[in-house]
Amino acid sequence: MRALQQHQGIVAPMDRSNVDTDMIIPKQFLKSIKRTGFGPNLFDELRYLDEGKPDQDCSNRPINPDFVLNQDRYKNASVLLARRNFGCGSSREHAPWALDDFGFRVIIAPSFADIFYNNCFKNGLLPIVLDEEIVEKLFQETYDNEGYQLSVDLETKTVTTPSGESFSFEVDDFRRHCLLNGLDDIGVTLEDADLIREYENQRRQTAPWLFNAAH
Amino acid sequence: MAGKTLYDKLWDDHLVKQRDDGSALIYIDRHLLHEVTSPQAFEGLRLAGRKPWRIDANIATPDHNVPTTDRELGVEGIVDPVSRIQVETLDKNCDEFGILEFKIKDQRQGIVHVIGPEQGATLPGMSIVCGDSHTSTHGAFGCLAHGIGTSEVEHVLATQCLVQQKMKNMLVKVNGTLGPGVTGKDVVLAIIARIGTAGGTGYAIEFGGDAIHDLSMEARMTICNMSIEAGARVGMVSVDDTTIDYVRGRPFAPRGEQWDKAVDYWRTLHSDDDAEFDKVVELDGADIQPQVSWGTSPEMVTGVGGTVPDPTAEEDPIKREGIVRALKYMGLDPNMKITDIKLDRVFIGSCTNSRIEDLREAAKVVKGRKVSPILKQAMVVPGSGLVKTQAEQEGLDRIFIEAGLEWRDPGCSMCLAMNADKLGQGEHCASTSNRNFEGRQGFGGRTHLVSPAMAAAAAVNGHFVDVREMMN
Ligand code: SF4
Numbered sequence: 001m002r003a004l005q006q007h008q009g010i011v012a013p014m015d016r017s018n019v020d021t022d023m024i025i026p027k028q029f030l031k032s033i034k035r036t037g038f039g040p041n042l043f044d045e046l047r048y049l050d051e052g053k054p055d056q057d058c059s060n061r062p063i064n065p066d067f068v069l070n071q072d073r074y075k076n077a078s079v080l081l082a083r084r085n086f087g088c089g090s091s092r093e094h095a096p097w098a099l100d101d102f103g104f105r106v107i108i109a110p111s112f113a114d115i116f117y118n119n120c121f122k123n124g125l126l127p128i129v130l131d132e133e134i135v136e137k138l139f140q141e142t143y144d145n146e147g148y149q150l151s152v153d154l155e156t157k158t159v160t161t162p163s164g165e166s167f168s169f170e171v172d173d174f175r176r177h178c179l180l181n182g183l184d185d186i187g188v189t190l191e192d193a194d195l196i197r198e199y200e201n202q203r204r205q206t207a208p209w210l211f212n213a214a215h
Numbered sequence: 216m217a218g219k220t221l222y223d224k225l226w227d228d229h230l231v232k233q234r235d236d237g238s239a240l241i242y243i244d245r246h247l248l249h250e251v252t253s254p255q256a257f258e259g260l261r262l263a264g265r266k267p268w269r270i271d272a273n274i275a276t277p278d279h280n281v282p283t284t285d286r287e288l289g290v291e292g293i294v295d296p297v298s299r300i301q302v303e304t305l306d307k308n309c310d311e312f313g314i315l316e317f318k319i320k321d322q323r324q325g326i327v328h329v330i331g332p333e334q335g336a337t338l339p340g341m342s343i344v345c346g347d348s349h350t351s352t353h354g355a356f357g358c359l360a361h362g363i364g365t366s367e368v369e370h371v372l373a374t375q376c377l378v379q380q381k382m383k384n385m386l387v388k389v390n391g392t393l394g395p396g397v398t399g400k401d402v403v404l405a406i407i408a409r410i411g412t413a414g415g416t417g418y419a420i421e422f423g424g425d426a427i428h429d430l431s432m433e434a435r436m437t438i439c440n441m442s443i444e445a446g447a448r449v450g451m452v453s454v455d456d457t458t459i460d461y462v463r464g465r466p467f468a469p470r471g472e473q474w475d476k477a478v479d480y481w482r483t484l485h486s487d488d489d490a491e492f493d494k495v496v497e498l499d500g501a502d503i504q505p506q507v508s509w510g511t512s513p514e515m516v517t518g519v520g521g522t523v524p525d526p527t528a529e530e531d532p533i534k535r536e537g538i539v540r541a542l543k544y545m546g547l548d549p550n551m552k553i554t555d556i557k558l559d560r561v562f563i564g565s566c567t568n569s570r571i572e573d574l575r576e577a578a579k580v581v582k583g584r585k586v587s588p589i590l591k592q593a594m595v596v597p598g599s600g601l602v603k604t605q606a607e608q609e610g611l612d613r614i615f616i617e618a619g620l621e622w623r624d625p626g627c628s629m630c631l632a633m634n635a636d637k638l639g640q641g642e643h644c645a646s647t648s649n650r651n652f653e654g655r656q657g658f659g660g661r662t663h664l665v666s667p668a669m670a671a672a673a674a675v676n677g678h679f680v681d682v683r684e685m686m687n
Contacts, residue, residue, distance in 0.1 A: 123367035173236035209469035
């Protein structure tokens with residue numbers, strides 16, 4: 001997994017609450033058996049005026065000029081600023097894959113849905129929870145300043161604005177450790193293979209029905 | 216010290232290792248797989264040269280992409296080549312790794328959350344995961360069950376464990392008794408209306424109270440299924456006689472001495488009297504009306520006797536904006552009556568409401584009646600091949616067909632419209648599924664979430680009606 005220690009980038013404002021993973025990447029693109037290539041279809045129904053199809057060249061599709069990511073000033077954004085309950089709905093990991101493929105590295109919101117939040121960390125994306133008032137202020141600053149950038153430091157757990165104002169955020173130690181070092185979770189877990197085997201053997205004794213095949 | 220909640224007990228029983236950083240390794244008893252969220256996980260396993268840890272913990276079935284007609288053609292019947300590759304990839308992966316799969320032509324094939332309980336592969340006290348957020352369904356059996364992403368699917372395949380943080384405990388208590396015509400679906404929609412789609416974020420919810428324990432397993436599954444629409448990955452109901460009776464005799468259920476021992480353990484799967492919850496929400500079952508969603512989030516829901524809200528009455532600016540946006544998408548006016556919403560299609564199915572009891576309730580309403588000519592389509596999609604067979608043995612298929620509903624083959628179908636079943640732009644659908652997000656059932660489609668009985672009543676009338684008026 002790609003590590004992330006610090007990141008600085010242009011901020012794009014996604015100004016609506018309860019953005020669900022169906023909106024982030026609609027179902028027709030879930031038919032892919034790959035992990036990459038979802039970027040052109042990120043927010044497909046908001047971004048284009050027609051109905052998107054899998055494996056289609058998106059460069060000729062009619063775009064929705066009002067949608068934020070279609071505006072020149074946000075085209076190279078890598079920090080997504082969002083509202084409450086971002087990433088709710090389906091557990092599809094295609095959502096973080098699409099955000100990542102587009103070029104986002106950090107997402108800031110007042111709250112995230114649990115599964116999406118967790119999926120981000122597995123893909124080198126950092127979701128940051130900041131208070132609603134702070135997020136509101138960042139939205140204003142983003143709108144008011146073209147090319148507005150934020151710097152994020154996962155080491156020190158801070159977000160810093162161009163004027164030098166800093167906000168700290170929380171992230172649990174395990175996730176932070178894995179992301180800072182780009183660690184593969186599976187490898188870490190398998191260091192405890194003996195413990196897993198021991199637990200399993202004991203369960204075979206106490207609850208053998210958990211290991212039955214169909215009768 | 217306070218007693219333990221059901222969630223605490225399940226957590227403790229599956230804890231392999233508590234790490235110093237607050238994370239924990241949790242053992243997974245059952246892993247369910249489907250075609251959409253597994254291919255990249257198998258690929259990852261292969262690239263890393265890893266093998267599945269415990270083959271027999273896994274059960275797979277294709278459900279999201281499968282067509283609901285012409286099933287005798289098998290995989291060949293999937294017209295969309297991209298969908299077909301995904302289903303074929305699941306078959307190939309299961310064959311290669313030796314994982315039990317109910318393939319497209321197997322009678323046991325169905326929506327993954329329907330077949331687990333049906334096979335007894337979902338047993339009380341298990342930890343169950345699947346790359347699908349509605350895995351919370353299995354919590355109805357007193358299981359620790361939740362959805363995971365594809366990286367975690369790979370993690371579970373490789374290690375039989377998940378890295379987890381313990382969640383907080385919430386009790387949602389539904390007291391008293393439900394009125395006639397009020398179902399599990401109405402209960403869970405009313406709960407979501409109360410706590411909101413983020414109300415359960417970070418919590419494991421236990422649904423308790425008399426009104427919940429009076430319900431069948433099917434209705435409990437409907438409620439736990441939609442925990443995720445309240446933001447909670449985990450929703451549970453404690454084990455009682457109803458649970459144990461449902462499990463008895465199913466293919467994966469224990470037999471003989473093992474059964475007795477299992478039942479003794481299962482009977483401990485409830486929260487202790489002195490257990491403490493971080494949050495408690497109480498509802499009175501008698502207050503709950505049949506529900507209809509009017510917006511683009513499952514919390515945008517009201518009783519059938521209600522009206523579409525007026526955004527000017529909402530004080531929270533973010534919520535107001537949300538209502539304005541939803542009404543625009545849904546093509547509805549503020550203050551209009553729910554019963555004035557005209558429909559184009561009706562969909563009865565999905566992992567929320569496609570079990571035999573759901574079909575019986577819908578059939579009861581349409582029996583001897585006809586689908587309104589206003590509708591373009593009304594369809595019933597059973598949750599599994601076995602549900603389909605049972606319904607046919609009970610004659611439900613004939614009731615539906617005579618009334619003018621289509622009787623289809625099992626799968627997710629129009630719940631998310633990954634196959635050919637979908638809404639056209641601007642069409643309104645009374646749907647027994649779980650998500651009314653923009654575009655969920657088709658590009659520009661407008662979903663209204665309801666119970667099977669309410670969907671059936673809407674099918675007959677071409678608009679929403681209070682199903683209780685049709686019950687006398
Ligand atoms: S029926 Fe719908 S919600 Fe359930 S698993 Fe299938 S697509 Fe997901």
